Amino acid sequence: MSDLPPKNYNFALELKMRLLSFFIFSMLVGIFIVFFFFALGEFIGWSINGFIPGSVIGMVLLFVALCLKIVKPEHVKPVAKFLCDNMGLFFLPAGVGIVNALEVLSQYWQAVLVACAVSTVVVIIVVASVQQWFEKHRKGAEDR
Amino acid sequence: MLPLLRSEIFILTLVIGVYLAALWLFRKTKLSLLHPLLVSIPVLAIVIHLLHIPFGEFEKGSRIISFMLGPTVVVMGYLLYEQFEQLKANAISIITAVFVGCLTGILSVVFIARYFGADHALIASLEPKSVTTPIAMSIAERSGGIPSIAAVVVIVVGIFGGIVGPFILERLGIKSRIARGLALGSAAHGLGTARAMELGAVEGAVSGLAIGVMGIMTAILVPLIEIVLGK
Numbered sequence: 001m002s003d004l005p006p007k008n009y010n011f012a013l014e015l016k017m018r019l020l021s022f023f024i025f026s027m028l029v030g031i032f033i034v035f036f037f038f039a040l041g042e043f044i045g046w047s048i049n050g051f052i053p054g055s056v057i058g059m060v061l062l063f064v065a066l067c068l069k070i071v072k073p074e075h076v077k078p079v080a081k082f083l084c085d086n087m088g089l090f091f092l093p094a095g096v097g098i099v100n101a102l103e104v105l106s107q108y109w110q111a112v113l114v115a116c117a118v119s120t121v122v123v124i125i126v127v128a129s130v131q132q133w134f135e136k137h138r139k140g141a142e143d144r
Numbered sequence: 145m146l147p148l149l150r151s152e153i154f155i156l157t158l159v160i161g162v163y164l165a166a167l168w169l170f171r172k173t174k175l176s177l178l179h180p181l182l183v184s185i186p187v188l189a190i191v192i193h194l195l196h197i198p199f200g201e202f203e204k205g206s207r208i209i210s211f212m213l214g215p216t217v218v219v220m221g222y223l224l225y226e227q228f229e230q231l232k233a234n235a236i237s238i239i240t241a242v243f244v245g246c247l248t249g250i251l252s253v254v255f256i257a258r259y260f261g262a263d264h265a266l267i268a269s270l271e272p273k274s275v276t277t278p279i280a281m282s283i284a285e286r287s288g289g290i291p292s293i294a295a296v297v298v299i300v301v302g303i304f305g306g307i308v309g310p311f312i313l314e315r316l317g318i319k320s321r322i323a324r325g326l327a328l329g330s331a332a333h334g335l336g337t338a339r340a341m342e343l344g345a346v347e348g349a350v351s352g353l354a355i356g357v358m359g360i361m362t363a364i365l366v367p368l369i370e371i372v373l374g375k
Contacts, residue, residue, distance in 0.1 A: 031215075034215050034218050034219055035215065037218050037221070038214050038215055038218045041218065050286055051367050052286075052363050052364060052367070053217075053279075053282035053283060053285070053286050053363060054214075055213075055214045055215075055217035055218055055278070055279075055282050056217060056279060056282065056283075056359065056360060056363040058214075058217070058218040058221070059217050059218050059219075059220050059221040059224070059279075059356075059359070059360070060221060060360060061221070062218055062219070062221030062222060062225075063221035063222075063224045063225050063356075064221075066221065066222065066225040067225060067228070073222065073225065073226070076219065076222045077222065079215075079219060080219040080222040080223065083212065083215055083216040083219045084216065084219060084220070084223065087216055087276075087277070087278065087334075088163065088167075088180055088181055089159070089160065089163045089209060089212075090209055090210065090212040090213045090216055090278065091181070091210075091213060091277050091278060091281060091295045092159055092162075092163055092181060092184055092185065092188070092206075092209065093159060093202070093203065093206035093207075093209055093210050094210055094213075094281060094291050094292050094295050095181055095184075095185040095292060095295045095296055095299075096185055096188045096189050096192070096199075096202065096292075097199065097203070097290075097291070097292030098185065098189075098292045098293065098295075098296050099189045099199070100199060100292065101290050101292055101293050104263075104265075104266055104290075104293070105293065108257075108260060108261070108262045108266055110260055111256070111257045111259075111260030111261070111262040111266070112257075112262075112266070112270065112297065114256055114260065115252070115253045115256040115257045115260070115262075115270055116253070116270065116273050116297060116300070116301050116304070117304065118252055118256055119249050119250075119252040119253045119256070119273065119274070120249075120273070120274065120301050120304055120305045120308070120331050120332070121308065121312060122245075122248050122249060122252050123245045123246075123248065123249040123274050123305075123327070123330055123331040124305065124308075124309050124312050124313070124327045124328070124330075124331045125312060125316060125327075126241075126244055126245040126248050126249075127241045127242060127244070127245035127323075127326050127327040127330045127331065127354075128241075128312075128313055128316060128318045128320075128323045128324065128326065128327035129316065129318075129323075130237075130240060130241035130244050130245070131237055131238065131241040131320060131322055131323035131326050131327070132318055132319070132320045132323040134234075134236075134237030134240065134241065135237065135320050135322070135323070138237075
């Protein structure tokens with residue numbers, strides 16, 4: 001008889017709290033996985049003299065680990081969503097640092113403006129054209 | 145009072161508060177020029193100036209926020225994995241298209257900026273201009289650029305590419321949905337993807353994939369181009 005819950009036992013609340021703590025725990029697992037691959041990437045980056053940033057190596061490693069089913073996607077999904085949804089905040093402090101670079105920018109503003117505008121248009125044209133060419137080419141091969 | 149203004153908790157609250165306010169303004173007005181960061185960067189810069197907080201102290205106080213950039217890059221491996229299904233069928237064409245676009249994009253930036261007499265630090269900050277901001281900042285830092293310039297340039301390029309992109313694709317007569325999404329994601333990262341999603345689901349998905357592929361390729365190509373062309 002003593003196994004019965006007390007009269008004021010709130011089942012819904014208890015369930016909610018358990019779900020919440022489970023969510024927080026799985027978030028922690030996700031954070032660990034992400035940090036682990038970040039650290040591994042930094043180590044490899046360091047061992048190749050920083051040729052490629054460690055975080056990018058970590059990104060590739062996480063991708064490979066997910067493809068090889070070493071890491072389960074549901075483990076990293078909540079962390080991934082949180083970080084990507086709020087990405088703008090993370091580079092805000094660095095963005096404020098632009099006040100230290102205003103001198104360089106005002107000296108070379110034409111270079112920045114022309115280089116970025118032209119290059120952006122070039123990337124759009126090249127990527128779209130190459131992809132479309134591939135698709136037409138393949139279609140032609142299938143028709144034959 | 146002064147040491148309090150320079151404490152971590154004050155600076156963190158200030159940064160997150162300004163960011164949330166700018167986000168709210170952006171969602172209310174829906175103007176792409178009122179991008180949350182283009183609003184919150186000058187606002188924060190002015191507030192810091194008025195409160196006499198030295199930039200070094202501000203940087204120290206907001207270190208936790210900046211630290212999150214690394215994990216954000218790593219987590220993009222998951223986004224890449226999610227969109228991997230699209231890559232499988234068109235792997236060769238997508239990788240080739242992004243590779244050629246990435247190469248011409250970096251080379252055109254280097255040659256134009258050199259023509260105008262820009263120094264190495266500035267060029268290194270401009271090279272990753274088509275890559276999503278967290279990756280662009282680490283690429284710029286690695287190759288001797290200024291991450292702050294890279295961050296702002298990347299956002300402006302994204303807004304520009306998102307507005308101009310659909311017009312260029314229309315004029316070129318690009319019908320392929322994959323080609324459209326790929327071009328927008330490669331040139332204008334997340335902001336291009338937002339535009340691609342308006343064009344259609346296929347465009348949006350391919351565009352999201354292009355962000356990751358472009359990021360990895362730029363990270364590899366920038367140091368290689370540096371070796372070939374010299375600093």
